[in-house]
Amino acid sequence: MLTERESLILQIIIDDFVKTAHPVGSRKLAKNERINLSAATIRNVMADLEEKELLEKTHTSSGRIPSEKGYRYYVDHFISPAINDNLNVITHVIQDNIIELERVVQLSAEILSQLTNYTAIILGPDETDATLKQVQLLPLSSNTVVAILVTSTGHVEHKSFTIPHEISVSDLEKTVNILNERLVGIPIVKLTHALETEVYDIMRKHIKNYKLMFEYIKNVLTYEESVKVYIDGQANLLMQPEFKDVEKVYDFYCFLEQEEAIIDLLKDIQDGLQVRIGQENEVEAVKDLSLIASTYRLSTDRLGTIALIGPTRMDYRKVIALLKSLSRELTTLFAEGQTT
Amino acid sequence: MLTERESLILQIIIDDFVKTAHPVGSRKLAKNERINLSAATIRNVMADLEEKELLEKTHTSSGRIPSEKGYRYYVDHFISPAINDNLNVITHVIQDNIIELERVVQLSAEILSQLTNYTAIILGPDETDATLKQVQLLPLSSNTVVAILVTSTGHVEHKSFTIPHEISVSDLEKTVNILNERLVGIPIVKLTHALETEVYDIMRKHIKNYKLMFEYIKNVLTYEESVKVYIDGQANLLMQPEFKDVEKVYDFYCFLEQEEAIIDLLKDIQDGLQVRIGQENEVEAVKDLSLIASTYRLSTDRLGTIALIGPTRMDYRKVIALLKSLSRELTTLFAEGQTT
DNA sequence: CATTAGCACTCTACACCGACGAGTGCTAAC
DNA sequence: GTTAGCACTCGTCGGTGTAGAGTGCTAATG
Numbered sequence: 143m144l145t146e147r148e149s150l151i152l153q154i155i156i157d158d159f160v161k162t163a164h165p166v167g168s169r170k171l172a173k174n175e176r177i178n179l180s181a182a183t184i185r186n187v188m189a190d191l192e193e194k195e196l197l198e199k200t201h202t203s204s205g206r207i208p209s210e211k212g213y214r215y216y217v218d219h220f221i222s223p224a225i226n227d228n229l230n231v232i233t234h235v236i237q238d239n240i241i242e243l244e245r246v247v248q249l250s251a252e253i254l255s256q257l258t259n260y261t262a263i264i265l266g267p268d269e270t271d272a273t274l275k276q277v278q279l280l281p282l283s284s285n286t287v288v289a290i291l292v293t294s295t296g297h298v299e300h301k302s303f304t305i306p307h308e309i310s311v312s313d314l315e316k317t318v319n320i321l322n323e324r325l326v327g328i329p330i331v332k333l334t335h336a337l338e339t340e341v342y343d344i345m346r347k348h349i350k351n352y353k354l355m356f357e358y359i360k361n362v363l364t365y366e367e368s369v370k371v372y373i374d375g376q377a378n379l380l381m382q383p384e385f386k387d388v389e390k391v392y393d394f395y396c397f398l399e400q401e402e403a404i405i406d407l408l409k410d411i412q413d414g415l416q417v418r419i420g421q422e423n424e425v426e427a428v429k430d431l432s433l434i435a436s437t438y439r440l441s442t443d444r445l446g447t448i449a450l451i452g453p454t455r456m457d458y459r460k461v462i463a464l465l466k467s468l469s470r471e472l473t474t475l476f477a478e479g480q481t482t
Numbered sequence: 483m484l485t486e487r488e489s490l491i492l493q494i495i496i497d498d499f500v501k502t503a504h505p506v507g508s509r510k511l512a513k514n515e516r517i518n519l520s521a522a523t524i525r526n527v528m529a530d531l532e533e534k535e536l537l538e539k540t541h542t543s544s545g546r547i548p549s550e551k552g553y554r555y556y557v558d559h560f561i562s563p564a565i566n567d568n569l570n571v572i573t574h575v576i577q578d579n580i581i582e583l584e585r586v587v588q589l590s591a592e593i594l595s596q597l598t599n600y601t602a603i604i605l606g607p608d609e610t611d612a613t614l615k616q617v618q619l620l621p622l623s624s625n626t627v628v629a630i631l632v633t634s635t636g637h638v639e640h641k642s643f644t645i646p647h648e649i650s651v652s653d654l655e656k657t658v659n660i661l662n663e664r665l666v667g668i669p670i671v672k673l674t675h676a677l678e679t680e681v682y683d684i685m686r687k688h689i690k691n692y693k694l695m696f697e698y699i700k701n702v703l704t705y706e707e708s709v710k711v712y713i714d715g716q717a718n719l720l721m722q723p724e725f726k727d728v729e730k731v732y733d734f735y736c737f738l739e740q741e742e743a744i745i746d747l748l749k750d751i752q753d754g755l756q757v758r759i760g761q762e763n764e765v766e767a768v769k770d771l772s773l774i775a776s777t778y779r780l781s782t783d784r785l786g787t788i789a790l791i792g793p794t795r796m797d798y799r800k801v802i803a804l805l806k807s808l809s810r811e812l813t814t815l816f817a818e819g820q821t822t
Numbered sequence: 823c824a825t826t827a828g829c830a831c832t833c834t835a836c837a838c839c840g841a842c843g844a845g846t847g848c849t850a851a852c
Numbered sequence: 853g854t855t856a857g858c859a860c861t862c863g864t865c866g867g868t869g870t871a872g873a874g875t876g877c878t879a880a881t882g
Contacts, residue, residue, distance in 0.1 A: 167845050180855050185846065203845050203861045242701065243642040276620060280632055283781070288636040292620055296628040300638035302583040304816065361582065377735040380728055388720055391731060395717040441623070476644065507874050520826050525875065543832045543874045826881075832874085839868080845861085852855075 144194075149219070150176065151187050152196055156208045156216050160455050163383045165205030210420040210454060213432070217417050217458050231257065231464070232471050243296075243440070246475065248372055250448065250468060255375025258461055259382075260452035261398075265408055266370035267444035269297050273329050277321045277362075279314050287314065289362040293330055295444060301362060308351045309358075317355055320344050325363075333363045371401050384453040390430075397427035408447045411435040415466055420454045432456050436465045438472040448472070484534075489559070490516065491527050492536055496548045496556050500795050503723045505545030550760040550794060553772070557757050557798050569807040571597065572815065583636075583780070586815065588712055590788065590808060595715025598801055599722075600792035601738075605748055606710035607784035609637050613669050617661045617702075619654050627654065629702040633670055635784060641702060648691045649698075657695055660684050665703075673703045711741050724793040730770075737767035748787045751775040755806055760794045772796050776805045778812040788812070 144152065154174055158166045168181040168188060177184065188206050191197045196212035199205075208216070231253055232246065247264050254262035272293035280288045285307065291299045324340045325333060337360060345352045345359075376398060379385050385394075397403050407425045415436040423429055428451065435449035448469050450461055484492065494514055498506045508521040508528060517524065528546050531537045536552035539545075548556070571593055572586065587604055594602035612633040620628050625647065631639045664680045665673065677700060685692045685699075716738060719725050725734075737743050747765045755776040763769055768791065775789035788809055790801055 165845090169845075181845095182847095182855055182857090183853085186854090189847080199846085201862055203847095204863080205845065243644075245641075275622070278618075280616060280636075282615070282634065282636045286636060286781075288632060288638060290630060290632070290638060292628060292630070294622065296620075296622045296626060296642040298628060298630060298638070298640035300640075301585075302636040304583070374739075377732055377739060380732040380735065386728055388726055388728065388731065391728065392717055392720040395720065399714075399717055441626075505874090509874075521874095522826050522828090522876095523824085526825090529876080539875085541833055543876095544834080545874065824882095826879100828879090829877090831876085834873085835871090837868105837870090839866105841866090842864085844863090847860085848858090850855100850857090852853105 144191075144215075147179075148187055148191055151184060152191055152208075152212065153216065153220050155188075155197065155206060156212065159207055160457050163455060165200055165207050167205035170205070208455075210422070213419045213454055213456075213458070214422075217419070217462075221459050221462055230471065231468055232475065243476070246472070247446070248374075250472060251372045251374035254448070254450060254464070254468060255378055257464060258450060258452070258457075259375070259378045260450045260456070260461070261376055261379055262372075262374045263404060263408070263447075263449045263451065264372040265405065265447040265449075266372075267295065267440050267446045269293060269295055269368045270331055271329055272297060273327050274325050274333060276326065277318060279318045279362075281311055281314065291362065295441075299365075303358065303361075305358065306354065309355055310350070313349050313351065313355060316348055317345065317359060320348070321359065330365050330368075333365065334360060337363060369401075369405055371404055373398060373404075379452065382453050384430075384455065393427045394431070397425070403427070407433070408435060408449055411437060411447050411449070413437055413445075415462065415469070417458065417462065430454065432458075434458070434461050434465055436469040438469040438476075440476050446472075484531075484555075487519075488527055488531055491524060492531055492548075492552065493556065493560050495528075495537065495546060496552065499547055500797050503795060505540055505547050507545035510545070548795075550762070553759045553794060553796075553798070554762075557759070557802075561799050561802055569804065570811065571804070571808055572811050583816070586812070587786070588714075590812060591712045591714035594788070594790060594804070594808060595718055597804060598790060598792070598797075599715070599718045600790045600796070600801070601716055601719055602712075602714045603744060603748070603787075603789045603791065604712040605745065605787040605789075606712075607635065607780050607786045608709055609633060609635055610671055610708045611669055612637060613667050614665050614673060616666065617658060619658045619702075621651055621654065631702065635781075639705075643698065643701075645698065646694065649695055650690070653689050653691065653695060656688055657685065657699060660688070661699065670705050670708075673705065674700065677703060709741075709745055711744055713738060713744075719792065722793050724770075724795065733767045734771070737765070743767070747773070748775060748789055751777060751787050751789070753777055753785075755802065755809070757798065757802065770794065772798075774798070774801050774805055776809040778809040778816075780816050786812075 151171065154171060154176060155166050168184040171177060171184050172179065172181040188197060192199070192206065195209055196215055197206040198209045200207060232250055235249060235253060247266065251262040251264045272295040275292040275294050278290040280290065282288055285304050286302060287305050288300055288302045320341060324344070325336055328336050342356060345356055349355050379394065380391065385391050403425060407423065407428060415434070418433040420430055420432060423431070423433055431451055432454045433449060433451055435447055437445050437447055440446055448465065450465060491511065494511060494516060495506050508524040511517055511524050512519065512521040528537060532539070532546065535549055536555055537546040538549045540547060572590055575589060575593060576586070587606065591602040591604045612635040615632040615634050618630040620630065622628055625644050626642060627645050628640055628642045660681060664684070665676055668676050682696060685696055689695050716735070719734065720731065725731050743765060747763070747768060755774070758773040760770055760772060763771070763773055771791050772794045773789060773791055775787055777785050777787055780786055788805065790805060
């Protein structure tokens, strides 16, 4: 445990470093109004804090910078969990009283990244246990068809195909009927299986070109990614001094290009708010960045994730308050429906 | 016009500079097998080429680098328009004989960026003159609805809403029927107008909460962006030496974050292949990069754009061949439908 | 007359040096 | 316990010198 004085100094050092990105020295601290100690005393305290691994030096005679452990301490002890000012960030922006869910999420990412100057990532809910609500095959021209697949959660997937002449319109219609009869209500992930056990035989009886048709249907019903990823403010991080060398930028951008990696990073964010500082992240490309993540609730059983990525030197207090507020706001927004 | 010798030297200089990114000097050129001249002679030729503004120096005693005009000359004179090797880049990759259009386009962008190490941008076709094919409102739970809108071109748009209790399921059904009766076949851009002239009165007669409902419908039918943008290989450019300073990276990435800007950049790419070198681009953020763009045809009247962005020091020959080949390939792919 | 060898010149990249300043740790005095 | 003072460390910045790559010009050459 830290003494009162140590706490104060650690806090001021972090606040200062977050602002300036320069190591902070004892003289500078001594000038701070909140401290009435000489530089020498402060040096002693700083030495103690360094011994406790909360501070680091960049070289033997430099000022101190917070270590990751230092940030961790800051987050755990200096940020009151009670900050619950509802900032109404979103509600302020939505003038329209009609809420289009996807748009709201996208907007949230935008706002978040603009307000913080970090990179915002929002995941839609995991749709893996949704069930099939409806299948539709709509012919567009003589040889193209658009297939539309709706899940119980309102997720819509569509694919356009060019189809061979062997397949007739009436066969398409018949097939859709069969699918809707047999497959509605089945979990998305089990569709391909159900297709083979439930549908194949029926198709064989009623459809002329059933083999070819079956291949198409299988393709339509093959579910791909289950989570939607929204990113905003990618370029923001480039302005941070920790990104001055292109190497780091490259690693990070490669990471952002892979949706799976992003999902991987955020997969174990459960209820509540999490802060992961530097090495605490398991994903290599984020190991010298910090992640603040929280969940929001689209409906009782559909959880989305909302996150910010920035340098470890990050304004945790502000970001945490913001994210907390936003995730709460999103949840109530989706729960209540529109606010007339 | 250039002499034989000048042509050769210009060509070799550009080829070399494209490979190494270092200014090329006379001694280095003299060693090239394709040239049997002394360094001094070459220097004279280079001076001539510089006078014609095809070459530049980075400082008084440096080797030469191509100017933008030099690249332009290279592209116009040294790249035979006849390169028509069908590389079958796409067809090689699609093992599956079922073609999902959107996936193909996405895949193309991926392949293109991987093969070239530049950034690939593909635009879907302009959908502004498509007409409405179908509207659907599917209730998901007591207070959520998903609206699905299909155009004649197979474009599917969907929006999820939370709706107030005042609106009943039967009213929803009635509304959808009215919409499909009255609006199918109308161009997307004119939907909001048609809604007010054609539908409002009918709704008033048949729907209980017609005013509120109308607001929702209006929202559903409001068309947003008309062109889809696929980007791949954003990070690629970071490896190019011309991106070593973060400033440039920042500008470029800000550009990529704005879809409108991208569409703006590519809007006047018409039939055929275009090469825009550096300043030839009108968009500020791309003024020191080069753009190679071509069109592909999804169906008779639906044109998409496929483009590569890289440094002006670019392997034009390779890129042009590749893009030509790919755009042709896409066009035939979509025209023929699947190749069984 | 085109080509080439030679030479003086220019400019960059790089390493090195020294001064300066910010900061530390330690010790002795308050 | 706190502070002033001092020696010491290290990074930054400007200047300086050298090596190397490259040029332009001129005079010699075939």
